Amino acid sequence: MAQDYYATLGVAREATPEEIKKAYRKLARQLHPDVNDAPDASDRFKEVTVAYEVLSDAEKRSMFDRGGDPMGGGGRGGFGGGAQGFNFDDIMDAFFGQNGQQRGPRSRQQRGQDALLRLDVDLAEAAFGATHEIKVDTAVTCTTCEGSGAANGSQPETCRTCHGHGDVQHVQRSLLGDIRTSRPCPTCHGFGSVIPDPCPECAGEGRVRSRRSITVTIPAGVDQGTRIQLGGEGEVGPGGGPAGDLYLEINVARHPVFQRKGDQLFCQVSLPMTAAALGTHLDLPTLEADVAGTDEADRTVRLDVASGTQSGETITIKNFGVPRLRGPGRGDLKVQVVVETPSRIDEQQRALLEQLASLRDEERPEALMGTHHKGVFHKIKDAFK
Template sequence: MAQDYYALLGVSRSATPEEMKKAYRKLARQLHPDVNDAPDAADRFKEVTTAYEVLSDPQKRAVYDRGGNPLGGGGGAGGFGGGAGFSFDDIMDAFFGGGGSSSRGPRSRVQRGQDALLRLQVDLAEAAFGVTREIKVDTAVVCERCSGSGAEDDSATVTCGTCHGHGEVQQVQRTPLGSVRTARPCPTCHGFGTVIQDPCHECHGDGRVRSRRSITVSIPAGVDQGTRIQLAGEGEVGPGGGPAGDLYIEVEVARHPVFTRKGDQLRCQVTLPMTAAALGTHVDLPTLEADLVDEDGPEVVGLEVPAGIQSGETLTLRGQGVPRLRGPGRGDLVVEIVVQTPDELDDAQRDLLKQLAALRDEERPEAQLGSTHRGSVFGRIKDAFR
């Protein structure tokens, strides 16, 4: 004997057929040319395939053990040549976990339902402080007539006569590589293994019907645009009355006329006349709580504007922003000041401004290049030269 087939498979001479099959599967996965690009992978794959072809056939194995030629000059190395104990299914088993000839069995009529997504628009205040909404959902529910079975009565379901309850039918084809067995879902029972002779008159065998129902949704405080809230088991009921999927509520926050939001921070603009910006003032700002009818919080919050504030500067009110979704406390309210210059003056106002310009030596002011904003780069350079 030129080769030791047992050594090629890595099994003992007393190995059982199952042990040899397991060893061959392992080697086939390692040596197949499609997954192994080593120069000798193809030759080694042919050798172990020939070894398994011989040892998996009881008659060829007996001839080999007596020292004879088990291939009889016919099947050559790697021929997959139709031995009684070897077929192309064994290679398929090696790569697909035993799927070549084994049956997957019938699939259950009872399956989990699909998840559903629903978009819900809320106001900015509702997103900030939370809200409870009742929504209407068109979804699949269990058929009350058949309780999800899909049959009009208990005796209406019988074993499929085409697949005999297996849920699939198999077909064997002869190829140059040997016999190839394929399986596909039974066309009669669609893979269930049983046939409903008298389907439910309400759901027509599906076990579920479409219906509109009400769901109460609690939106937690601090949610933002695009936040998704999961409602477990509130999605569609599955075929055959199977468990329901989940319902996801995606929050859409409507635009607010005053406030904009960035994370847990609120921002707004306050426009002041030139005189108020120069002299300083007090401003009462509306709060976000004022948008909620049942909210006990303050409707306004005071803002002290210091004298000499410039347009574009910001003032911060701590703890007047959006409540944090995960964690205690609230963000801040950032107020941007916009100084408005009067565009229409009467004679008296014009005279007063001329007097102010003379007192401040600003009758013929020199234009300044760059930003004069406090804390800017130009301002710091100017201060350094001073």
């Protein structure tokens, strides 16, 4: 008595070919001996394979629906060396998901690779933006063959080995019958065509190496490690395929005055102790002073130092930091005050300082000890955290 192939695959008698293939692929993944070590897995795998062979063939399915057994009663047509056997591609589909589609010839035109370059800029250029012209050594479309890879007056020809399919079929006998597999054609390497007369300029690649200039606009606010994507500025692909992208990684040079953290700028100002005690003001150069053509009024900013300012204190000047890369506005400028104590004084200066110490009752000052009293260097360290 013939096996109920519909029940074996778990589908209804009116199931569509796509539903039958889907059910077979699911069972094949579960029952294949390479992934299922159950004692009956191999026999069940053979059963579902025979069922699929019958139900996936219109003539065999019709014969079975009329009450006949297209497998000769014992499934020998698929496993005993029958004329047709089954297509191993369906098993490969079950495990690798190719959906039963043939690969077909692949295009000679492939997308080019992306490229990465490092671009050195100074702090002002990173903060306010700039324009750079860079030189790029990359692959470009061959102008002689315009990317075809063939010499003038010739063109690619259909491969005689695979007849333009791009792959060749291999049939191997096994316990499961005739197993057919598909591999890229060794003659045309899967392209389906060959170039009998390659272009002498590019040797059939469709592209050549060349140096070209690119004008790059650096947006304001970029930081160390920021990558700028330039679409289509990478190398051209084989066969004159579309170009990849070019990525520029920003490297910001060290500045002699300012240090940057995010959108904040930091600097230090040294003042004599008299200025810190009495209070003062001074004009500081801004980062804009490094940019050519900046108005004179924007090249400096006023710093007001209050009377009694201690060494290590930080004064904030709003909106004189780095413009934000994403979003409006800019950060602040943090100025750290370092009070300098004179190391050399004359007799008159000593007398005046002694008089000041007497007036402030500091001739015999008491030392303040303890971890809660931070020194100058601790204050400076904390200000930069």
